[in-house]
Amino acid sequence: MDASLSFLPTWLYTAAEIPARERQRYAERLWHPVGCSSELPEEHAQATQLLELPLLLTREQGTVRALLNRCPHRGMPFQDPRQGAQPCRRLVCPYHGWTYDLDGQLRAAAREADFLQPFNRADWPLSALPCRELGGLIWVAAGPEPLPLEDQLDLLIDQAAGLLEQPRRLLRSNSVELHCNWKVAHDNTLDDYHVAIAHPTTLHREQGPVRGYRHLLSEHGSLLATPWGPSGEFLTFGLAPWTHLLLWPDGRMALIQFPPLAIDRCRMDVWLLAEASQKEGVDTWMDEMRTFLKEDRALVEGGQQGYASGLRPGPAHRLEQRILQQQALYGRLMGLTDSELKG
Numbered sequence: 001m002d003a004s005l006s007f008l009p010t011w012l013y014t015a016a017e018i019p020a021r022e023r024q025r026y027a028e029r030l031w032h033p034v035g036c037s038s039e040l041p042e043e044h045a046q047a048t049q050l051l052e053l054p055l056l057l058t059r060e061q062g063t064v065r066a067l068l069n070r071c072p073h074r075g076m077p078f079q080d081p082r083q084g085a086q087p088c089r090r091l092v093c094p095y096h097g098w099t100y101d102l103d104g105q106l107r108a109a110a111r112e113a114d115f116l117q118p119f120n121r122a123d124w125p126l127s128a129l130p131c132r133e134l135g136g137l138i139w140v141a142a143g144p145e146p147l148p149l150e151d152q153l154d155l156l157i158d159q160a161a162g163l164l165e166q167p168r169r170l171l172r173s174n175s176v177e178l179h180c181n182w183k184v185a186h187d188n189t190l191d192d193y194h195v196a197i198a199h200p201t202t203l204h205r206e207q208g209p210v211r212g213y214r215h216l217l218s219e220h221g222s223l224l225a226t227p228w229g230p231s232g233e234f235l236t237f238g239l240a241p242w243t244h245l246l247l248w249p250d251g252r253m254a255l256i257q258f259p260p261l262a263i264d265r266c267r268m269d270v271w272l273l274a275e276a277s278q279k280e281g282v283d284t285w286m287d288e289m290r291t292f293l294k295e296d297r298a299l300v301e302g303g304q305q306g307y308a309s310g311l312r313p314g315p316a317h318r319l320e321q322r323i324l325q326q327q328a329l330y331g332r333l334m335g336l337t338d339s340e341l342k343g
């Protein structure tokens, strides 16, 4: 059987050693949307997290930076991730008061003359991670040499560059924990075979009949386009590492991500972005998203149980080709050998 036409073996969803390898070979080589440009105004800082790294996003003279939210002196965070973006011109450590510029340079340390060894401010900057803004989102890479962002987002940029750059605000966000490996949730969101069966009154209505589906695959991403409104298309992009970007012709954008928490647990983050004038309909929109994602939750948590019982997955369908595309990319980045792919 041709391995490229088969699903990944189930040990990749259940073996204890996989998260460390995924982090090093897969997640650290890719970019992650960690915030929305509109939510980080000039001279603000916002604490967040990426792959267990405490991050501090700052904006100064228009430039967004991703600094480690960890004081080099004794490790204290500068800001709490539960707070939103905070206005600030300097970052002041709440422990002993070391004070940083928003670009991460140490500006002052308390009682600087009395350190027990020679002290030079330039030796103590905050570490910075690769950080870019694109499509109204802030993208950060956790490793030093990520794939170029334009490569990772190849199909999205190619097919939706104009739509992507429309002005939007983050109108709602929601996070829940799922009891499954992140790949079960990612696979499921790439799965165009189940929609008519599992979401007959929700997502299936939004996407319409299967005969209207249009698929595109690239090296790093996939697209399902379905007719929407009188002449538009509803675009669903599947992106590495565990990201989905939904774009409607009226300018709305939904981002869904499944960052891993453990081999059998992940988080589902949903962000809804649109123009401020579209705020009125956002409760209905979030309710619709929640309803079909709740249907998916039962499926992915059940699927994880099946995988954990030692299944050998069955044949892939044409409408599951977006899953195979992401799995092939995953296999390449992970460096999976032929014998590993056979399980």
Ligand code: FES
Pocket: 071, 072, 073, 074, 075, 076, 093, 094, 095, 096, 097, 098
């Ligand atoms: S831990 Fe930040 S100044 Fe001491």
Ligand SMILES: [Fe+2]
Pocket: 188, 189, 194, 195, 198, 199, 292, 295, 296
């Ligand atoms: Fe689904």
